[in-house]
Amino acid sequence: MYQFSQDLTNKLNAFNQRMLQKGELFLLAKAIADALPLMPSDEDSVKLFILNHKRMIDEVVWSLNTYTYLGDENVATLEKLICDLTLWRSSVAYNPTVTFFRDCPNSVIDDISNLPRYVDVTYMCAVGDIINNANYISGLFRSFISEVKSKMTNTDNNVIAG
Numbered sequence: 001m002y003q004f005s006q007d008l009t010n011k012l013n014a015f016n017q018r019m020l021q022k023g024e025l026f027l028l029a030k031a032i033a034d035a036l037p038l039m040p041s042d043e044d045s046v047k048l049f050i051l052n053h054k055r056m057i058d059e060v061v062w063s064l065n066t067y068t069y070l071g072d073e074n075v076a077t078l079e080k081l082i083c084d085l086t087l088w089r090s091s092v093a094y095n096p097t098v099t100f101f102r103d104c105p106n107s108v109i110d111d112i113s114n115l116p117r118y119v120d121v122t123y124m125c126a127v128g129d130i131i132n133n134a135n136y137i138s139g140l141f142r143s144f145i146s147e148v149k150s151k152m153t154n155t156d157n158n159v160i161a162g
Contacts, residue, residue, distance in 0.1 A: 002063055002151040004144075011140055015068040022126035024137055025074060029081030029123075031141035032060060035149065039090040046087045050079070057082065060148050081123060088118035
């Protein structure tokens with residue numbers, strides 16, 4: 001198990017081994033997807049791309065399970081959300097689509113971003129259930145993933161040097 005900074009450990013301990021809510025699961029998936037490099041434009045399969053980064057994803061899940069509960073169903077959902085968000089990022093970066101506006105002012109952002117075409121809106125909308133803590137949780141997950149990646153790099157460098 002990795003030793004995280006005291007501040008991060010204290011924040012993670014606040015989860016008290018509870019299961020993540022849907023909105024938190026989405027924010028975790030977004031933080032992981034954002035931490036991955038942009039999928040190459042010539043990559044044919046998002047699943048293959050994710051498989052190449054599976055170790056980091058597994059390390060995040062394994063380390064987070066020390067502080068919260070991620071059952072098999074949530075891990076499967078998390079992996080699907082990571083794939084969907086990664087595919088969306090790649091599509092927006094390499095193949096921007098022509099925006100088609102529906103006659104609804106409430107859908108303008110969806111129409112411009114095309115995010116709902118790639119990601120299950122049930123999980124995105126669930127962020128609204130935790131909106132008072134969404135920025136905090138999002139930042140916490142980004143910090144957590146950054147520390148996991150740093151620990152992985154340090155471990156890999158020690159193995160190579162040793």
